[in-house]
Amino acid sequence: MNIKYSLVLFFASFLFQVNAQISKETVLFTVDGDSVTASEFIRVYNKNLDLVQDESQKDVDEYLKLFTNYKLKLKEARALMLDEKPSYIRELSNYKKQLASSYITDNKVTEELVEEAYNRVSYDVKATHILIKLPENASPSDTLVAYNDIMKLRDRALTEGFEKVRQEVHNGQTIYGEDLDWFSGFKMVYKFENAAYNTPVGEISKPFRTRFGYHIVNVQDKRKSRGERTVAHIMILTSKEDVNQEQAAERIQDIYKKLQQGETFETLAKQFSEDKSTASNGGRLTPISSGQLNSKIFEDTVFGLKEEGDISEPIKTDYGWHIIKLLNKKPIAAYEDMRPELEQMVKRDERSKLIDEALYTKLRAKYGVSEKQPALPYFIGLLNDDYYRLSWQLPVAFEANKPLVRIGTEQLLFKDFGNFLVKNQHYNRSADTFESIVNKAYSTFLNTNLVKYQEEHLEEEDEDFANIVAEYRDGLLLFDLMESTIWDAAKTDSLGVQNYFNEHKEKYMAPEKMDAIVASSAQQKTLKKVSKLMVQGMSVEDIKTLVNSNDKIDVIFTEEIMDANHQALPEHFEFKKGISKIYKHNDAFVLVEVKDILPQTQKTFEESKGLVLSDYQTYKEEQWVAELAAKYPVVVNQEVLKEVKSQLKTK
Incomplete structure (x- = not known):
């Protein structure tokens, strides 16, 4: 989820819960006649209580001010008809689509793939491979040649030894023979990963194809994952252009000598480490897993430290000099702890295609859509060589309004698929037959429309999804209002910002x-x-x-x-x-x-500009909210407010 979505959800943290002690309809206050219930205020207050950093805002009266200001802004946004803007409607639609992706999936297949992924990341594989390059769209004849060639190399490797053949055939152009060293799950394309993990140690896989071509892989060893290491480091920065390389080397050696003299690592890190983000914390870094770092020497040093408390000699990376201390050794986490992260990785990986296929099968069954489509021969007969030249058009006598397939309550027609064929000519090549083109296109067309129909009806089918979308609507509206009324306006009001600086120079x-x-x-x-x-x-x-x-x-x-x-x-x-x-x-x-x-x-205005702009925006917002309060009178029911305070005190 991007930053804008996160901000919007912060603005709209008003979920749909009903408090049992105050009636759902009891009105706490009105904004220009529009009612706001006490139950809504209570759930908002309770939900955000732990998020409030300013203690004064935990006071019910103070929080009521924030809440009424929020409602004033929403009132103004709707008065300005921001909810009718095409950009707002489009943004809301995009969010719904993004959110729906986590609801529209096949959970059974996803769970199986996540479990498999956990087993894979729990072990490392050491392997070498030979690849015969082959384009994804290679002709059948070229594909057969590449397959026969990789089979010959496998036969040679079985008799002569894989390493000998690998080194002899590698040319770096059409054939690659590479030592891959150690790797874990998600480090290779999925088909390659499958072959490596399913091949026993010491054996050579059968040929398999990825998007790069045909491979054989020789699995040399397998080991349990090295898990996670937490380390601290003392860093002296250098760069290739740094003229003070010798001075940096001398300084790290001085620090290392102090460590050998018995001074504590954490103390020296706080005093001298030039990694400002970690120095104050004794040099402590976030936990590190194998294969995570760009610097091999740093990673090898981290995993080379045997016992907690061990300290490395100074090492040099592209970033500078480091001394590393091992703080903690942690085996790979339990499945339940890793599951959420692994699920996201699975959904971003090639494995997602398996999830998608399972979803399409489930949706076809749910909406009663047959896998067979008797109309496809008709479309095959319409294609000609213009399709390869990207100039094909539907014929004049095309049966546009003939029913093609029904998904739920939606009837798709011949013209829907016909237009899809026209628009997607650029995805096809002359190596494909007309039958292959139409079959692939229909599969994509049907799957796309199945998911689209599910998305459009998800609010009716899933209450949780409907609640989150409702939460987002108000938040997005407020975001657009603030952006146009305060944030962007303040940025363009250069004279106002300058005047504000001149009147408040003592702050800068x-x-x-x-x-x-x-x-x-x-x-x-x-x-x-x-x-x-x-x-x-x-x-x-x-x-x-x-x-x-x-x-x-x-x-x-x-x-x-x-x-x-x-x-x-x-x-x-x-x-x-x-x-x-x-x-x-x-x-x-x-x-x-x-x-x-x-x-x-x-400070000059230029030196202070960022902070001045922020302060000016706050100043403008305060003025604007006062104007809204005059424009849309807020009337609080004091008796209900007393009940609200009483109820909140009992929690």
Whole structure:
């Protein structure tokens, strides 16, 4: 589901439930005469209670303000007839179609494929293969040649050895002999995966065809999945163009020495890792599965660590230097835990074709549609060579209004399939016979219309689907209203945004910064020595020489312009020129020499533009909602509100 759909569902989180303690018809308030029930307000309040971050909004009166504002906006949207816009109708239709895809499926076949997928991802296969390339639309004669060639190679491999034949025949153009190393479920096309998993270790599969051509696969080994690893890393960034490669290598080695000296991994990650997204969390990464990463050396290092707590030597990837610590080893998850993810993967994979075929069979039975179509010979007789030239048209004497097939209450005619044939000429090639073209086209035509009919009648057939669609309607309406009235309007009101900035400049200031040196060490007494040397005016390089050695790194220095949120600085650090006291920070000790203080400065409009625009939109929305409240009077039934508050307090 895309971002817009997610936002719409957030706006429209009003599901259809009835609270038993207040009558469904009891009116809590009206908006210009339109009633809003207390039961609706209660279910909205209860549903969104855990989502509200602002504690004040949990107050019933405060939440009532939000709710009435929502209803005011919907009132305005319908007054502007936004629900009649073609774009709104089209968007709603697209959403219904998208949502329907999760309802229109064959659950039995899906479940079988998900179980199979779980078994596949639970094991890795190591294999090599030979491929004879062949286009998907190859002629029967070319197909036979390729099949005979792959059979000959298989016979050779059985007698001479697969590896010998593989290396000899590979030319990288028409024949590929490749070592695939280890792979798991979903890493190969489905037909290839089937052959690999169904072939015993040490044996060669029979020839099989994928969209790439004919293959034989030699399965060398199988193993249980390596599961999942959770690791932390300390990273020093580099790039191929970076002129400071040696400096980065030296810094990672210094950090590694501190680890060997007994300093904790998490502390050093917090202080020095340049992966800003993980440094504050001790370098912890999201769990990693085999085959998931782009960097082979990083993945091999992760899975090469044997025991929890093991730490790697520094390694170099395309992104920089890393030191990796193994935090957790986890076997592959249980089936029930993985099932939702695997189901989505199955539905995006070639396996989905099997699900589709099962669905079409079920829908034909549901709507009483025969698999046989006696009218097809008539259409075969209408085709001629113009069809291969993409210029074929229905003949003048075509029997357009003759009944073709009935799906439920809908009657499809000859002209429906005839027009389908005209529009889909570009999918056919001269290698296909007219009979093959018509049979394939009718199968696609019938399946498409079966699904279309189910989609159009799904609200009648499935109550849950109907409820979700109803929820979406209001949300989409509100989204369109906000987009046209506030968001887009604010973006184009450049003068208004500029004036807002000029009137609220004090909100847009660059924070105070300092030019500083931060010395970090696991030992407080070491920093006392550093402090004395700094007081004497000794340079950082000279101090390093005195307190560090090739074998032992006691202090790491960070020199740059910093603001108060810099990771090297302790919380609430006072900006004051000179050498600070020693602070406990990130499970270590730090000493700061403030060389200069750069005062708070006024940001320019361009520097603040994103935040100014957001603030301006909020300002405009507040004004607009006040105007709506004047336009559409809101009248709250205070007695009912008291009952609502009383009921909510008992929960």
